Amino acid sequence: xxxxxxxxxxxxFLLCVVPLTLLLLSIKLVFxxxxxxxxxxxxxxxxxxxxxxxxxxxxxxxxxxKLSNKHGPLMxxxxxxxxxxxxxxxxxxxxxxxxxxxxxxxxxxLRAAEIxxxxxxxxxxxxxxxxxxxxRKICATNLFSTRRVQLFQAAREEVVVHLLDKIxxxxxxxxxxxxxxxxxxxxxxxxxxxxxxxxxxxxxLEDRNKMFHEMIEENSVLLSGFNLEDYFPxxxxxxxVLGLDERAKRNSSKWDAVLNQxxxxxxxxxxxxxxxxxxxxxxxxxxxxxxxxxxxxxDGHIKALLVDLFAAGTDTTYIVLEWSMAELIKNPQVMKKxxxxxxxxxxxxxxxxxxxxxxxxxxLKAVIKEVLRLHPPAPLLVPRESMxxxxxxxxxxxxxxxxxxxxxxxxxxxxxxxxSETFKAxxxxxxxxxxxxxxxxxxxxxxxxxxxxxxxxxxxxIELALANLIYRFDWRLPNGMATEELDxxxxxxxxxxxxxxxxxxxxxxx
Numbered sequence: 001x002x003x004x005x006x007x008x009x010x011x012x013f014l015l016c017v018v019p020l021t022l023l024l025l026s027i028k029l030v031f032x033x034x035x036x037x038x039x040x041x042x043x044x045x046x047x048x049x050x051x052x053x054x055x056x057x058x059x060x061x062x063x064x065x066k067l068s069n070k071h072g073p074l075m076x077x078x079x080x081x082x083x084x085x086x087x088x089x090x091x092x093x094x095x096x097x098x099x100x101x102x103x104x105x106x107x108x109x110l111r112a113a114e115i116x117x118x119x120x121x122x123x124x125x126x127x128x129x130x131x132x133x134x135x136r137k138i139c140a141t142n143l144f145s146t147r148r149v150q151l152f153q154a155a156r157e158e159v160v161v162h163l164l165d166k167i168x169x170x171x172x173x174x175x176x177x178x179x180x181x182x183x184x185x186x187x188x189x190x191x192x193x194x195x196x197x198x199x200x201x202x203x204x205l206e207d208r209n210k211m212f213h214e215m216i217e218e219n220s221v222l223l224s225g226f227n228l229e230d231y232f233p234x235x236x237x238x239x240x241v242l243g244l245d246e247r248a249k250r251n252s253s254k255w256d257a258v259l260n261q262x263x264x265x266x267x268x269x270x271x272x273x274x275x276x277x278x279x280x281x282x283x284x285x286x287x288x289x290x291x292x293x294x295x296x297x298x299d300g301h302i303k304a305l306l307v308d309l310f311a312a313g314t315d316t317t318y319i320v321l322e323w324s325m326a327e328l329i330k331n332p333q334v335m336k337k338x339x340x341x342x343x344x345x346x347x348x349x350x351x352x353x354x355x356x357x358x359x360x361x362x363x364l365k366a367v368i369k370e371v372l373r374l375h376p377p378a379p380l381l382v383p384r385e386s387m388x389x390x391x392x393x394x395x396x397x398x399x400x401x402x403x404x405x406x407x408x409x410x411x412x413x414x415x416x417x418x419x420s421e422t423f424k425a426x427x428x429x430x431x432x433x434x435x436x437x438x439x440x441x442x443x444x445x446x447x448x449x450x451x452x453x454x455x456x457x458x459x460x461x462i463e464l465a466l467a468n469l470i471y472r473f474d475w476r477l478p479n480g481m482a483t484e485e486l487d488x489x490x491x492x493x494x495x496x497x498x499x500x501x502x503x504x505x506x507x508x509x510x
Contacts, residue, residue: 041076041085041395051078053231058492061379061408064088068409074395080231082108084402085386088409090416090441095392096384096403097440097448105449108385108402111229111239112222115248116255121304124312124382128449134295135305136453142283143196143309144453149460153355155195156461160468161352163188167473171506178478178503182322185465186213189318192461193310198262199279211258216311218251224494259303281306313454315495316377320462323375324368326502327423329475330483334425338363342471343509353467355460364467366428368459372435372444374423377495379408381446407443416441435459473506 044067046052056079057063064086068075073089087093096104106128113125120126123135142148163184170179190209228244229236239245266281284305288297295301328335341363346353358364384403389396412420418427433439435455437447445452452458469475477486489499 038396039394041074041392041397042071043076043078044071046078049080051080053079059490059496061406061496062490064380064404064406065409065412068406074392076401079402081233082231082402083398083400084404085397087403087405089413090410092392093405093407093410093443093447094440096405097437097443097446097450100390100392101448103388103390104384104386104403106385106387108230108383110223110383111227111236111245112225112248115245115252116219116222117307118300118304121298121301122308123305123453124308127385128387131295134293135301138284138287138297139305139309140453142287143280144457146456149456152196152457153460155200156192156464157352157354159188159192159195160464162191163465164352164468164472167469167506168508171473171508175507176505178505180501181325181504182318182498182501185321185325186314186318188465189321189461190310190314192317193313196457197280197306197309198266199282208258211254212310212314215251215254215258216314218247219307219311220315220494222248222251224492255307256303259306260299262306263299263302280309309454312452313458315497317458317461319377319495319497320368320371320375320458321465322498322502324371324462324466325469325475325504326486326488326498327371327374328367328470329477329504330486330488331423332483334367334423335470335475338367339470339474342467346471353464353471355464358463358467361463361467362429363425364463366425368462368466369428369433369435369442370423370425373411373417373442375496376407376411376444377497378444379406379496381405381407381443382450384450405443405446410441410443413441472509474509475504475506478503478505 044052044055047054055063055067055077064075065088067077068086068088073087073092075086075088077084077086087096107120107125109120109127110125113120113122117125121131121135123132123139126132126135167179167184170177187209190212194208194212227239229239262281263285266279266285270282270285281302284297284302287293288302328338341361342353345357345360381404384405386397386399386401386403388399391397411417414420418424433442435442435444437443437445437451440447445455445458477483487498487500490496491499
């Protein structure tokens with residue numbers, strides 16, 4: 001009787017448990033089969049915890065280029081806890097910045113940007129949304145529009161004359177002394193930005209230039225360096241405990257003091273005299289009082305925007321000019337051809353090259369385009385972040401994936417560019433490819449909603465400066481150095497300049 005009862009209980013148990021077990025196994029099978037059906041882009045091997053961080057190297061754009069050659073133009077890395085999509089071909093860049101541009105229009109939260117840019121209140125690093133749209137609109141309308149760039153022409157030429165006078169002064173007093181062109185071009189670029197943003201009446205520009213140089217250099221280091229919270233968000237609390245943010249906070253305090261002084265100077269000046277939007281700071285202060293503004297423009301917004309403009313505008317412009325001079329020295333035949341064009345088309349031998357002269361200089365434009373191809377100042381475009389799940393070709397890209405477009409790799413694609421590692425300005429003669437973001441094999445300023453709005457301002461400055469440097473002077477390397485000895489290696493950072501300063505000896509031509 002007892003055994004029969006036990007057997008009945010076992011049978012009843014099995015009748016209940018077996019169907020339940022089968023149901024759970026079916027659910028599990030369906031769950032994992034669905035999970036496996038999500039096909040992610042290919043990935044390199046990775047280590048526990050740190051993922052692929054150890055594979056970035058000192059020059060990430062070069063390291064990622066090598067990895068993409070093995071794993072493809074759409075590659076998924078695990079950088080600490082952060083999934084990161086690396087894009088290394090023009091076709092995949094078009095998918096990100098055109099086909100799915102809205103999905104990838106936002107920015108990841110970066111700790112250094114939060115500290116240096118007043119909680120990412122700026123334009124470059126702010127997330128996608130109404131705030132970003134308004135900040136971009138302010139810059140595009142009041143600083144970077146075609147009208148504003150044209151209005152700034154006379155001032156641009158004045159700053160170039162000042163640059164030429166400084167070089168001429170040294171060439172006359174110490175003709176055999178090498179000139180640190182990296183430093184000269186940096187201060188010129190910063191002078192140009194100061195003139196556009198702060199106006200002609202700005203005081204102590206030389207002292208302020210030096211301070212800007214230190215702060216911009218530090219910004220570059222901080223924004224491109226390793227930050228624990230950027231790669232391990234769950235460990236962000238350690239930043240405060242270990243004081244990892246102190247360096248960024250110190251530099252932010254320096255920026256804050258300088259920018260507060262600038263704003264105060266303009267506010268006092270505007271009370272004393274009537275201005276007609278004399279410079280960009282004046283415009284921002286007038287917009288701050290405008291009741292019809294769609295956002296409330298605080299001092300924090302203004303300062304974040306100014307840090308953006310000073311850092312990005314100064315660094316990128318001088319880096320393009322530095323690489324331009326280096327490539328011209330490295331390639332004497334290119335230098336000679338450019339000098340012939342510039343000197344032949346100059347309308348007044350006693351004056352500087354004017355912007356109307358430059359419109360006809362096709363080889364000058366080709367040289368600058370080739371520099372932007374081979375030596376982009378920002379080889380990795382500012383990172384994006386996906387706002388929702390997305391499918392590119394047959395790969396799934398999950399929401400909140402960080403996206404890095406490796407323009408350095410795209411610009412060296414041998415399938416697109418013949419002799420891709422060689423400086424060859426002629427490739428842009430009678431070539432419709434432009435940098436405005438529609439040709440995805442050539443995107444030094446990015447593309448889509450996040451394209452750099454300052455490209456016209458930057459290119460106008462670079463063209464005018466380079467044309468006049470080549471027009472007014474002949475250039476040579478110091479101490480009988482051969483062109484083959486010129487070090488063309490890159491320095492690590494958010495922007496990539498020459499590893500060693502460029503020293504040249506100028507000889508006046510006129």
